[in-house]
Amino acid sequence: MKRRIILSLLMILAAAVCYPIFFLLAGSLMGDGELTEHLGAVLAGGEGLMTWSVLPLAPTLRHYVELLLDSPEFFQMFWNSIQMTVGILAGQLIFGVPAAWGFARYRFPFKKILFTLYIVLMMMPFQVTMLSSYLVLSGMDLMDTLWAVILPAVFSTFPVFIMYRFFCSVPHALIEAARVDGAGELAIFLHIGLPMGSPGIISAMVLGYLEYWNLIEQPMTFLKNKELWPLSLYLPNISMDRAGVSFAASVVTLIPALLVFLCGQDYLEQGIVAAALKE
């Protein structure tokens, strides 16, 4: 009985959380007329209240066709997003992972201060550091290039933090044993640290992907050239005549994120669990 109640409560919550996805899917299959009817009050200055139906009355794939075949700019932006995201994740792998390992396993002067600094930076929203970033990037002549978005994200502190937790959980004895066996630090890092901390790394990557796939503020601030815009900036204005395509675009944008999540679901769970556990 208790389980049932809890289950039903959870289902309701889940439904509430998933509802936007259904909204999106239904809308992407609705024709223009139906969309105007439902959304006219909000988007086209019509009267009355917005209405919605879960299942479209006249489903059509027209918006998908329009999006996938008639809008080359969508793909341009899609690949920009991919480039950015992959770049950032790669960068984070290169810089963030060793940093996390360093924080986890070694002692060095100012470690605590540095770590505190990391945490403080992690908490700061983008808007706070926006101006200083702008100045630095402008000084480095990186404005209006993808590096303007990639580089600051590469050195983000959040993945370091997540991976740090995981690297902390690697048994000390194992490392000692490796040391005794004559492994160098690099070997230890590569052969022990990375495999052992892979859940953390992957979870950081997944979370990172989810974050950087939806990045809006940095591209908008640092990228003036429309050719470099990511997918999140595809339809900043949702007007009535583009409502259907907006829904379709949103669905398509959603798919890779969903797939990546499915790929790294396990690791995410582990990561969250690990974060909660204290060694």
Place this chain on the structure above:
Amino acid sequence: MAGKWIKNEGKQNTSAAIQKKALRALAGFLALMVLFTLLSRAASNQIVPNVVVETPGKESLSYRISASGTVKENQLCAVNVASGIRVKKVLVNAGDRVEKGDLLLELDPEDLAEKIRMKEREIQKMELGIQDYEAGQERKQSDQELERRRAGEDYQRVERSADTQVERAEKAMQEAKSRLEDFDRSAESGDFGEAEDPVEKTLQDTCREKAELLQQAETEWKEKQEELQKAEAAASQTADSASEAGSGPQTPASSGQTGSSLEQLPKAVKEAEERKEAAGREKEEADAALAQYQAERESREGQADASQRQALEDAYTQAKNAYEDAVRQREDSLTDAERKKEDAAKQTLPDSTVKSQTLDLQILQIELERMRELESSQGRIVSPVKGVVRKVNAEPGFATSDGSTVSLADLSEGCRFVAALSAEDAKYLAKGDEVILIPTAGNEEIKGLTVDSMKESPEDPEQMEITVEIRDGEMEIGESATLSLEKKSPRYPCTLPLAALHLDGNQSYVLILQEEKTVLGTELTAARVDVEILEKNQQLAVLKEGALTGSQQVIVSSDKPIEAGSRVRPNKE
């Protein structure tokens, strides 16, 4: 425990399976995206219209005008033959080319001879007619002279008799007037002129007597009064003096007189007064009787006077009227006579009958001459000039008609090309412009000709008639050809092909290439620019400066319909 382990493992397996599937799905998705990228790019490139662009040029407009027309003769020559003569043979038809001296038609000589005879007769009749007329004119002249003279005499006669009548009437009037005046005058003067009336006389005498008696009585009365006064005065004096003197001797006379006067005088005075009054009354009566008698008499006489006066007055009035009538009549008759005189003196209008008849005669004579000429040439009509027969107005067996018998296009005068051009096209043409004629027959072009004249076509006011002089021999009359002209205007700074212009209501616009930064990079789109057209011909349009710069590329044509904002791809030539 093992079951849980298996469950865990199963769970692990499921999650691994999901992971694998998800990874595969991700890979598949990415591959799909790559595919769609290519497809959408291909599709959009298909849709993008290819356009041909041009920068605005600095060209001059050339106007090519062409009009078709025919060659017409410059001069038509008419061959006139005396009308009414029968034609024997017609040797040419419309369109035939004849040389000078070629036979055109033959007239019937017998008919000609007859016509000549008729004409001669006509002439004779006319001459006689003129003679008669002239004689008639002379006669008329002398008749007129006679009339004039008679009118003069009449006038004088009338004058005389009228004057006499007037005099007589005047005299009568004067007499009547004088009689009336006399009468008036005698009426005013009264007795002098009139017969004395005995009764009146008696009465008058009586009056006079009475008046005299009255006078006497009055005098007497006055005397008596004086006496009384004197006596009274004397009496009073005596009294006074007596009183003063006491006793004094009274003048015996005075006292005696006084005493007697005083008693007698008032009585005498009174008597005198009574006598005076009576005399007065008698006089009055006499006067009244006289007056009455006079009044009666006057009224009697007055009536007779009045009627007499009236009669005289009437007579006078009559005489006056008669006089006035006579005067008026005199005037009338004089006027009449004068008018008659004037009428008679009027000059007759100049009569040109003789002249016109003479002229007619001359014409007839001329006609006769011509007929005689025809006779001498045996009725053969030859062409006076080299030309092409346009029209033949004669038929064998029928008489020649009025008007030209044969009309020829006079080749010696040359020919001209006439074409009709719409008023709009004719704007670009001016007198003296060089044109080219292209004969329809396929001959060579004729260059070097100029526009001779341009005027409104009589048939159609919307069109203009263009004439071009043709030199000898270049073209035949009746040939059709096309006139072609090319005119260049001065250079304009901004010209575009007509195809580049579009119309939106009343506003013309062009589409220019514009670079736009989009997600796909720098794209070229069509942008609308409103322009004003100054001039245009069949190919180019001249735009007002300022709308376009020299570097802007204008879209001239595209393989798909485009509008402002659509993406385009210029053809790279």
